[in-house]
Amino acid sequence: MEDPLLLSGNEKIITGNLKPTPPTWRINFTAELKNVSRMAAPMATVTVAQFLLPVISVMVAGHSSELQLSGVALATSFANVTGFSIIYGLVGALETLCGQAYGAKQYAKLGTYTYSAIVSTVPICLLISILWIYMDKLLISIGQDPEISKVAGSYAVWLIPALLSQAVQQPLTRFLQTQSLVLPLLYCSVATLLFHVPVCLTLVYTFGLGSNGAALAISLSYWFNVLILGLYVRFSTSCKKTRGFVSDDFVSGAKQFFQYGIPSAAMTCIEWSLFELLILSSGLLPNPKLETSVLSICLTTGSLHYVIPMGVGAALSTRVSNELGAANPEVARLAVFAGICLWFLEAIICSTLLFTCRNIFGYAFSNSKEVVDYVTELAPLLCLSFMVDGFSAMLGGVARGSGWQHIGAWANVVAFYLTGAPVGLFLGFWCHMNGKGLWIGVVVGSTMQGIILAIVTACMSWNEQVAKARKRIVVGTFGNGLA
Structure with a gap:
């Protein structure tokens, strides 16, 4: 008989204690799936906790009256599309710059990139304010209901401090994320959420500030998060090599930040603005209070789900950028496949859960049976949104990391x-499908986005991306301008 020790790879047979050796690609993929999962789970929790702050405020204000819910929803939509999405998108540049610099072991550049981002975004926040x-x-x-607009305007003014806080919070979050320091982000986000709930309830009900109290609670909570994140970055030994700043x-560094920040902001704002256009358009439909309230609930629910695959996308962005910076193209490729597996599992679970609870989940936002019944009608479309939005969010992480x-x-x-927009407006207004037609347009747009990003990712040359990362981070220097 042939000695089994002389056999290699998959040719080994079970003889005594010997077992078949799995293929190398399977071993590597399993290891990368574990790496992405270890980052994705905490980052998904971080993004959910951060997103829950405004959601809780919407829910607390919404139980006051339908007018308060409509006004807060309209203000939140307008604030997202004109403010928060811009800052979030700009700071996406750090996922490329800091992530690849960390992978290339250019630790001194991380702090400079981060401080440049903070200083660059503060003036933009002031203009938006x-x-x-x-x-x-x-x-x-632009034709919105005057009563709803008045509530929305007052709410937005109290949100201005929250916008300013994001100029600091988002760069610090990316600074830690790109170093895989996700547990500190997790602890800070959960602590902020626990801080926000009693503050929001106290300001709205105990002090009787209504929707303005809900907005003030968001501002206070965001600054609380900035404080504890700043203390960690300043005093933690984990950031000792990366928190330095080179003033020269x-x-x-600011030029590089805007070079990647502007297209990153465009990428985020274009997507985000369509969802917010949904709410603004609903105010022009018959029975605007009902349509705005229902679509805001669907948008809030869809966005709450969206931040989960966003967490996967953030983990994927970190893994891809780190490995490209370290000149490991095959590992970056495996990370993408691992992210796809996680997306599919998460989308199936969340879609099934929502469809099962479709008759009751509307009561979390409103006590009106008319509103809840309308939300139930849109639930199957919302489940479909969960699938396509999650896929796009995951591939968006690949784009930022690369x-x-x-x-x-x-x-x-x-x-x-x-x-998406032409389809939604056609179905909503010309076909008189109202809010349902608008949401179908969103689903169509998200599906097209996923298809395009999938084609681009599949055709990507990973070796070429490594060369670009090396030119961007390692070969180029600040003093020589943009690499």
């Missing part, structure tokens, strides 16, 4: 504004 002060007049001028490199945000931005233009 001026717009928010006049939100009520602007909403009325600030201007060049540094091709500009391609993602153009993909979103085609998907949402040349496809």
